[in-house]
Amino acid sequence: MIKYFAIATFGLFSLGHSSAKNPEEVNVEDSFSDYVASLDSLVNVWHTRPATEAFVVDTIMEREENLVEELPDSVYIERLSAINSPMHFPFNSQVKSYIKLYTQRRRDQMATMLGLSEYYFPIFEAALDAANLPMELKYLPVIESALNPRALSKAGASGIWQFMYYTGKQYGLEVDSYLDERRDPVKATQAAVAFLSDLYGIYGDWQLVIAAYNCGPGNVNKAIRRSGGKRDFWEIYYRLPRETRGYVPAFIAATYAFTYAEEHHLHALDIQLPVATDTIMVSQPLHFNQVADMVQLPVEVIRELNPQYRRDIVPAKNKMYPLRLAFNHTTAFASLEDTIYTHRREEFFPNNQLVVAPTSASSHPVVAPAGRETVYYTVKSGDVVGLIAEWFDVRASDLRYWNNINRNIIRVGQKLVVYVPKDKVGHYQTIAERNGTRTSVSKKATDVMASVDQQSGEFVYHTVRSGDNLWTIAKQYPGVSNEDILRLNGISDARKLKPGQRLRIKPRT
Template identity: 35%
Template sequence: MHARFLDTGVRALSLLSFCLVSLSWPALAGTELPTPPQAEAPATAEPIPEDAQPSIQEPEYSLDEEDHATAAELEAVEPPAPIASEPSTEVPPAEALLQLKPLNGTTARFTDLLTPPAEVAQEEAAAQGQESEEATAYNVPIVLDPSVQGHIRFFNVSIRNRFEQWLIRLSHYRPLVDSIFSEFQLPSDLIYLSLVESGFNPHAYSRARAAGPWQFMKGTAKVYGLRVDSYVDERRDPVKSTVAAARYLRDLYDLFGTWPLAMAAYNAGEGKVMRALHTAQAESFTDIAKTRLIRRETKEYVPRFMAATIIAKNPDRYGFPQNDVQPHQFEEVVVKRPIHFKAIANVTGISYQELKVLNPELRRDATPPDDAEYHLKVPVGTRAKVEQLLDRAPTHKFAPLPIPVRVRHVKPEPESGHWYRVRVGDSLEKIAKRFNISVKTLKSNNNLTGPTIRAGSRLVIAN
């Protein structure tokens, strides 16, 4: 007993001594804690415990068969850019962005020495009504929790080359998207939603049959004015699909009042998010993300957007090069009859692949047959030439579209006079009288021992 109390006292004295030394250390040292040099920054992030480390589900983007060649041609037309083969070891990971603050006499905990990243400081400053560079760095809510950090590693390490291609392609279309979002008074950072949707690939096609850079489903696309038929799919048009996405995002924000909920609804549908909020009696995306009321894909969608935004707005920090990419520009020519891209290329000398890149919405590489006028996009500076030589191009004749055959599966009915379906109110006597047979024969044909029959059952009338 005495030994136990003595051991407890020794432990208490040791702990008290350690605390006193920790509190007096800044005064005794008299100097600030030196910041480690950049070269000594860790090359990789410290692993998060398994229970805290999110399981990243890679978004799947696929191309339908008719678009495999088009996607390759798209990459061939865009200016080449160097692709990093592996992450730069000189760029610290997200956890290394915490910087040490100078020591002072009030420092009592090691965590007091750490300056939170801008992503976390932004929310704190916004809550306190403070205005600073950190608070205005992002115009949509951004946090840096373990889930977002996991997606940052996923983009920065697991699919680094692919994500770099996404950034390059987005730079090609960015001036166009910025002008449209500005017209609809949307936060400019919402442009990075297209990174997690498709990498801004006009030919992206998902297994759920969503298409285009903003991954519209056919029904939603038509609601927002996009044409989708056998000849034209405006979900692939970078201009028209971006206008539709801006209208849809604005409507979702007006409905839910916060961007995380609006983005979740963009992924899952406003009905599912509204039902989840109502069932959970919740008011935020964070609340419903803790439940099973929304799918895992939607739970990861908002953190994935935040991770893509952090990297895209800080490419130097993560070692992604910033290359000068030619913006998406074009002129329009009014075409009044169906003409194939190859015919236009033959008479004008414009590249066939370039016409395909500028007009990804034309599914059959030709202007549609039933349009009195179609605005065909051509390279800048070639409009006059195309208008002058367009009459020399032959009219394109489309192959007839296959007629969809609807197979109606009809359950075969028994031959008349051999079978009979029992109706309500029927009896063996009535059925026997109707078909001019005896009750004994009817019971024998159907192996019946009693007078009871059920409505809906079938009776053999004659063998």
């Protein structure tokens, strides 16, 4: 299974220092700048979204509460060695960088994943225990998908364990127009456990197993051959694909961060997924709305508990399929089962046929978030997702999710849905109309500064790139400070820089 995903966008574990001799000497800052920049899209699920801040490109300006006391390396080494596991957890500069990412720089996202782990980890642990595999393998989905069962990589890897299509089929996961069991946390976990067992049978070394899970056994075998038969991850490190080199360090760091969360004062975010659930075997086609109407349950909850169903339909036409609900709702379903099947049946299944047209694999149903109304924006030449999101004060990941945007690709004339606060609909409709009729690239929608013609040459501009932060930008322009850039652009939160954003740097002299 070749997957270029990991926790960020895809193919991100690239250290970019192939000339270095010792992995300890490598500065891994560049290896996870994209990793950091895209975590929000992975943890951006409905049951945590209200409590999750925008996750953007790193900046050295951190909130005061996130400035955590530095620990000596000896503490990390001692703690890693104290983890009771058949797996080995070495410590080096790469591992330390990822540990600091989880425990210091991205504490909000760590809190989200800690909350999600309360629902997903028992599923992982039961399967790992049954196969007699190390319990620490439950942390693999943290770096694969940030515990998001709907995660989809550019390469096509899907689900919480990030299976490619053919690997998923090989391990018994059903994928068709209505169903994708790679997104079923239970069945995908069973498949992942079988795959990991097979990989251990090949390598007999857990670090090589983890590397092979990411890039495929073919690439690991190639790295072993090119290194003269060495079978140690760190000895074949530079023979592995660049995307895989940071994968094992990230896994070690995730294991550390979850094991020692309390020591770093990290606490689980309260999520809205029920811990006690049960499954009902559905014997005929069933639409989520039929269930939602009769058991008085938001359809979003049904979707999150059953992410494997692509079109809100359980396609139980020729065989039975499971539907997972909170325990109290399974009781209600059982008492109303016949009524549920007949409710609105002709609307959803005329002549008992599956007539809802399937869409692309990346498509998903979207419901307006509570307390928000719809505003439409028509894409114009020169628009990019990040800037449109900024105009409407929403996250780029939300804009992509609402409009099924893949790889930030939008086309001129495309009509985008934007969900804005109900009490500000008029304001954002004005923004949509103003930006929709512009003839040049627009300024920030909040209009915090006096209008300046972008073509007048009154300012020096800088376009934000992936990996930029205020400090690195300011260094490129002598005499300019972080504060100057904040003031000229009306930015109150330095962490809200987005790739593609155009910043005023200084007046042109």
